[in-house]
Amino acid sequence: MKKVSVFTYLVLLLIALVTPFKTFAGWPIGKYRDLVIPSFSYYTQTDHFDAKGNQIKGAPGTGFTSFSMSLYIGYGISRRLDFIATVPFLYTMNRLAPGNTITNQGAGDMVAGLSYNLVNFNYVRFLSVQVSGIVPLYSNTNGSSALGFGDFGSEVKLMFSGNLPASIFDKGYFNAELAYRRYYSSQGPDQVSFLGTIGYPVTKHSQVSLDLLLFRSYSSDKAYNPNFFAERDFAFFKPSLNFGHTFTRRFSLFAGGYYVPIGLNTGVGYGGSVLAVFKI
Amino acid sequence: MKKISCLTFIALTILFASTLKAVALQQKEEEAEETGDVTLRAIPQGKDAIFKRNENILYKLQLQNKTNDSQVGEISYLITTDEGQKVSLDSVHIAMRGNSKKELLIKIPQKKTGFYRLNFMIKLPEYDDTVRKVFGVDPDKIQSQLHRPADFEAFWKQSREQLEKVAPKYKVIERRDLSTEEKRVYSVEMQSYENFLIRGWLVVPTDGKKFPVHYRVPGYVVGLKPNMDSDDFIAFDINVRGNGDSKDVINVGTDNYCLINVENKDKYIYRGVYMDCIRGLDFLCSHPDLGIDTSKIYVEGGSQGGALAVITAGLDSRVKVLTMQVPLYADIHDNMSISASYKSQVFPFKVFRKYNSMHPGFTWDKFFSTFDYYDPQNFAPMVKCPVLMGIGLLDQFCPPRCSMALFNHIGSTNKEFVCVANSTHEVNFNYFMFQNLWLREKFRIP
Numbered sequence: 001m002k003k004v005s006v007f008t009y010l011v012l013l014l015i016a017l018v019t020p021f022k023t024f025a026g027w028p029i030g031k032y033r034d035l036v037i038p039s040f041s042y043y044t045q046t047d048h049f050d051a052k053g054n055q056i057k058g059a060p061g062t063g064f065t066s067f068s069m070s071l072y073i074g075y076g077i078s079r080r081l082d083f084i085a086t087v088p089f090l091y092t093m094n095r096l097a098p099g100n101t102i103t104n105q106g107a108g109d110m111v112a113g114l115s116y117n118l119v120n121f122n123y124v125r126f127l128s129v130q131v132s133g134i135v136p137l138y139s140n141t142n143g144s145s146a147l148g149f150g151d152f153g154s155e156v157k158l159m160f161s162g163n164l165p166a167s168i169f170d171k172g173y174f175n176a177e178l179a180y181r182r183y184y185s186s187q188g189p190d191q192v193s194f195l196g197t198i199g200y201p202v203t204k205h206s207q208v209s210l211d212l213l214l215f216r217s218y219s220s221d222k223a224y225n226p227n228f229f230a231e232r233d234f235a236f237f238k239p240s241l242n243f244g245h246t247f248t249r250r251f252s253l254f255a256g257g258y259y260v261p262i263g264l265n266t267g268v269g270y271g272g273s274v275l276a277v278f279k280i
Numbered sequence: 281m282k283k284i285s286c287l288t289f290i291a292l293t294i295l296f297a298s299t300l301k302a303v304a305l306q307q308k309e310e311e312a313e314e315t316g317d318v319t320l321r322a323i324p325q326g327k328d329a330i331f332k333r334n335e336n337i338l339y340k341l342q343l344q345n346k347t348n349d350s351q352v353g354e355i356s357y358l359i360t361t362d363e364g365q366k367v368s369l370d371s372v373h374i375a376m377r378g379n380s381k382k383e384l385l386i387k388i389p390q391k392k393t394g395f396y397r398l399n400f401m402i403k404l405p406e407y408d409d410t411v412r413k414v415f416g417v418d419p420d421k422i423q424s425q426l427h428r429p430a431d432f433e434a435f436w437k438q439s440r441e442q443l444e445k446v447a448p449k450y451k452v453i454e455r456r457d458l459s460t461e462e463k464r465v466y467s468v469e470m471q472s473y474e475n476f477l478i479r480g481w482l483v484v485p486t487d488g489k490k491f492p493v494h495y496r497v498p499g500y501v502v503g504l505k506p507n508m509d510s511d512d513f514i515a516f517d518i519n520v521r522g523n524g525d526s527k528d529v530i531n532v533g534t535d536n537y538c539l540i541n542v543e544n545k546d547k548y549i550y551r552g553v554y555m556d557c558i559r560g561l562d563f564l565c566s567h568p569d570l571g572i573d574t575s576k577i578y579v580e581g582g583s584q585g586g587a588l589a590v591i592t593a594g595l596d597s598r599v600k601v602l603t604m605q606v607p608l609y610a611d612i613h614d615n616m617s618i619s620a621s622y623k624s625q626v627f628p629f630k631v632f633r634k635y636n637s638m639h640p641g642f643t644w645d646k647f648f649s650t651f652d653y654y655d656p657q658n659f660a661p662m663v664k665c666p667v668l669m670g671i672g673l674l675d676q677f678c679p680p681r682c683s684m685a686l687f688n689h690i691g692s693t694n695k696e697f698v699c700v701a702n703s704t705h706e707v708n709f710n711y712f713m714f715q716n717l718w719l720r721e722k723f724r725i726p
Contacts, residue, residue, distance in 0.1 A: 031721045079721070123713030204462070249488070249512070250726050279726030 027126055027161050028117045029082045035074035039275035042067055045260075045267030048226065049236075053264050061098030064226040064267060067091045068108070077114075084130065085112040087137070090147050094227050104146035107137035108229065111155065125162025131155070134183070148229050153183035164198070172200040189219035189232040205246045211256075213238040224265050236263035240273075252277040317347045318376075318407045320355070322386075322400050329415040329673055329701035337388035337415055341400065348378040353404035357386060360397045362681050364621030367396065374402075393418045395673070395680045414673040416680060416699060424611050424685035427648065428658045435545075435653055436554075436595060443473045443555045450563055452482070452570070458506055462486055465506045466570075468516075470563055473555035478526040480518035480560060481506040484571050492576030492723050493564055495599075497557050497588035498523045499581070500608065500627075501534050512725055514572055516564060520556040520588070522549070538628060539635050543642060545650040554654070557592040565598055576600055576723050583677070583705065584608045586669075587656040590686065593667075594659030601722050602663060603715055605670040605707045606678045610686035612655045613648065618679045626676045657682075660689035666722050667695035670711040672703030 029035055046063035050056050070088035077083055088108035095101045113132025120126050132155045140150025157179040164172040175197040182190050193216070199209035219232030228234070242256030257272040325331075325338035345351050356371035368388070376382050388398075400411040429435070451469040458465040466482040483506050485491060494513040498504050503524025507515035522530035522537055530540065530549070540549035557579075565574045578601035581589040586607030593602040609615070609628065619629040636642055652658065667690050671683045680699070687697055696718070700708050719725070 030717065032724060033721075033726065079717070122710055123717065 028080060028115075028120075028128070029074045029076035031076045031079050033076045034280040035072070036278040036280060037072040037074075037275055038069070039072070039273055040067070040069050041271060041273035043228075043269050043271035045226065045269040047268040048224065049263035049266055049268060050224070051222065051265045053262065055268060059097070061095060062226075063095045064228075065093045065095075066227075066229070070108075074115075080117040082115040083113075084115055084132070086110065090229065092146055092227060092229065094146065102146070106147050109148045109153070110135045110137050113155070115159075121162065125160070128159045128161070130157040130159065132157070134181070146227055146230055149183050149185060149189075149232070151183040151185040153181060155179055155181040169200065172198065174198050187219050187221045187232055189217045189221075191215070191217045199244075207244045209242045209244065209254075209256075211238075211240045211242065211258075213240070222265070226267060228266060228269070231266065234264055234266040236260045236266045250279045316407070316409065317345070318351060318402065318404060318409075319344045319346070320400060320402050320409060320411050322398075322411050322413050324413070324415060324701060327701065328699040329413065330419060330699050331391075331415060331417050333390060333393060333418050333421075336390060337417075339386040339388070339398075339400075339413075341384040341386060343374065343376060343382040343384070343402075345376040345378060345380050345382075350378055351376045351404045351407070353402070353407075355384070356401045356403070357388075358399045358401065359388065359391075360399075362395055362397070362618045362621070362679060364397075367391070391417045393421045395419065395684075412674065413701070414680065415701075416673065416684075419680065419684040419699070420688060420697070422681060422684045422688055424614060424657065424682075424689070426658055426661075426689065427613055427652045427655065429649075429652050432653060432658060439473070439551055439555055440558065440595070443558060446471050446473060446475055446559075448472075448559065448562060448566075450566070452567070455506075460508070462511070463508050465508075468563060470559055472521070472559040473552045476521045476526075476530075476552060476556070477528050478519060478521055478556050478559065479524070480504075480516060480563070482570065483507055483510075483515040485511055485514070487511065488571070490571050490573045492573050492578065492725065495560065495564060495577055495579045495592075497560075497579060497581040497585045497592060500584040501532075501537050502585075512720075513578075514570070516560065518556065518560040520553045522553075526556075534627075535631060538631060542632075542635065542650055543639075543646060545653050548650055548654065550654045553588070554591050554595070557588050558596055561592065561596055561598050574598070578603065578719060578723070580604065582606055582707075586610075586678075590656045590663060590690075591659045593665055594662035597664065599665055601666050601719065603668045603670075603719070605711070606672060606675055606705055607656055607669070607683055607686060608678055609651075609654070609656055610678060611657045611682040612651050614685060615679060615682045616644070618681065619676070622676060628677070657686040657689055660686050661691045663690045664692050665694075667692055668715060668718050669695070669697045670700065670707035670715070671697065672700050672706055674702065674704045677705045 044065040046058040048056050068088055068090045070086055072086045075083045087110050090108045091105040093101055093103050111132045111134050113130055115128055115130040117126055117128045134153035134155060136148055136150050138145055138147045157177055159177045161175040162173065164174055177195040179193045194214045196212045197209055199207050201207045214237055216235040217233060221232040225231040238258050238260050240256050240258030242254050244252055244254040246252040253276050255274045259270040260268055321342040323340045331337050352375045354371045354373050356369060358369045359367040361367060372384060395414055395416045398413045398415055402409050448470045453467045455465045455467050462485060464484045464486060468480045468482050470478060472478045491514040494510055494515045496504060496517045498520060501523055504517035504519055507517050519526040522532065541547035564572055564577055568574055577599055579589045579592045579599045580603045582605035586604035587609050589602055589604045590607055593599040616629055619625065625633060632647065669687050671680050673680050698711050698714060700711060
């Protein structure tokens with residue numbers, strides 16, 4: 001009979017050690033619970049990669065900068081099924097030449113859908129699938145917009161998340177996401193991305209994480225556009241380093257920076273982001 | 281382009297390999313350690329070995345011949361009821377080459393509601409073994425008779441009135457020697473039923489102002505220590521009389537504890553024990569200043585602790601959530617019938633039968649005339665809060681049928697149970713992981 005109590009201790013200890021900070025990746029949100037994540041990000045570029053991956057120096061006074069704010073909302077409908085939605089608001093500055101800057105602002109592409117936990121591996125690792133629809137929240141005049149493609153789309157994403165194997169790290173988590181997105185237009189694009197994340201707590205309330213994003217967008221429209229919200233055919237590899245701090249059980253803050261060292265037909269960009277996680 | 285393709289390929293390989301490894305690890309964890317020249321694994325169709333009345337019982341048998349010699353023989357499978365009565369016996373012929381594996385699918389016709397013992401007996405020229413399993417059929421439909429005395433409620437009302445007359449005289453002593461930067465540990469003392477001094481351990485996380493409470497009640501003569509493992513709950517572990525550091529008056533071993541005054545319902549040990557659990561609740565509810573969220577108290581226990589937990593939740597609505605594992609003494613009448621079929625007796629009837637044999641005047645009627653006031657099943661209809669129960673299907677101390685009978689009498693409709701197919705008197709890691717998520721769901725803990 002003692003076994004039960006001792007086992008409880010051991011398990012609760014383990015739970016305390018392994019519960020991940022970053023619950024908004026492939027982990028189920030949890031029935032009846034909500035996640036609200038406002039975020040702000042900054043991106044800028046002056047140089048770009050050509051279609052062969054060569055780095056091309058930008059002309060003096062030219063470049064592209066964007067500021068974006070977005071609101072992510074997640075709601076746990078059941079233990080396995082979550083509703084998620086993201087609404088971005090963009091402000092872009094496309095510097096075509098010294099003194100010639102085009103600015104645009106407005107809501108971007110809303111992504112809304114459902115995430116379903118296919119398998120849980122002993123409640124330690126989770127394999128989930130997410131299916132979303134993409135709805136442009138801006139008008140698309142003449143078939144183009146600086147805020148996006150202006151087309152409806154859909155995305156399917158497979159996510160595998162959980163605690164790092166104890167044989168490698170005594171704590172920490174990982175998240176891997178493989179996504180396919182398609183915009184319903186004759187020029188697409190079709191986009192495939194892979195995001196790998198490893199997070200490691202450095203103190204009880206703080207963590208660092210490394211994101212590695214591989215992104216490929218395919219389209220018959222091969223033209224280079226410094227505004228990546230409107231560009232169709234490109235690829236890049238983007239590592240980012242983040243720092244997160246949990247202030248309370250309901251509030252955490254993450255900040256990070258990134259750089260694009262490898263790309264095709266895209267900007268040599270860098271920037272940063274700040275996001276707040278509210279668990280309600 | 282080459283670089284990106286290469287990175288993509290590496291990333292996908294890692295993702296695929298990780299998924300496969302996770303699946304393999306899960307399978308490995310589920311496999312019992314097997315030794316011997318020939319091994320037999322019996323895997324139910326559903327992981328929890330629970331079936332519906334209108335479906336066949338399916339088991340996959342995995343055989344491995346680790347010898348160099350061919351093996352020819354048979355596997356027979358015997359199904360008996362909880363009372364050990366034969367339901368069916370069947371067999372299949374097997375022939376295996378040396379160093380080979382084989383899988384068989386065993387299909388057993390539909391069965392009535394209940395639990396069944398299923399023994400797979402492998403018989404080869406040089407090797408015999410029996411693999412024991414239990415499966416359940418619609419356990420949520422198991423019905424049992426409540427043997428509730430007519431004055432049951434009056435008896436417990438009177439017990440509570442007597443408890444209320446005892447001034448608690450709480451003492452809360454901070455134990456800096458046991459505290460850490462993250463947890464403050466308090467030793468708690470209080471006077472309980474019949475003026476017994478009982479003690480407990482309160483552990484308060486320093487990282488917050490108000491917390492829900494994990495109130496743990498002890499297993500059979502098990503001393504509870506400060507529970508330092510939860511960051512999201514205040515942990516209160518009570519040592520009821522005769523347990524842990526509450527042995528000032530009663531200090532007996534496991535063979536005698538449940539027999540103290542068993543012939544007198546008014547003086548039986550568990551009357552005070554049950555009231556100790558209520559006194560622990562009194563303590564929690566009178567100390568919100570320690571950060572206790574008195575609206576979020578969950579009571580938990582395993583074995584005797586499971587029984588104490590259901591009784592505490594039944595007697596007192598201040599308990600908002602109940603979780604229990606393998607509740608001891610549940611449906612004590614049926615437990616006696618089932619245990620009669622065991623080849624060798626186990627607790628609790630090992631102790632009760634021994635006492636009965638040594639005390640000729642102590643009839644079973646007399647035993648039940650006391651124990652019917654204490655059978656946790658009789659408290660189950662009074663439980664109105666959300667409930668989670670975990671049981672082990674191979675448990676002989678608390679037979680699954682008895683635990684499910686109790687569960688089905690619980691007055692709350694917000695209740696769930698988890699069957700662990702290969703566990704005896706315990707549950708497994710998965711159960712506790714699920715319990716943790718379940719509690720977070722019930723209390724909306726982020």
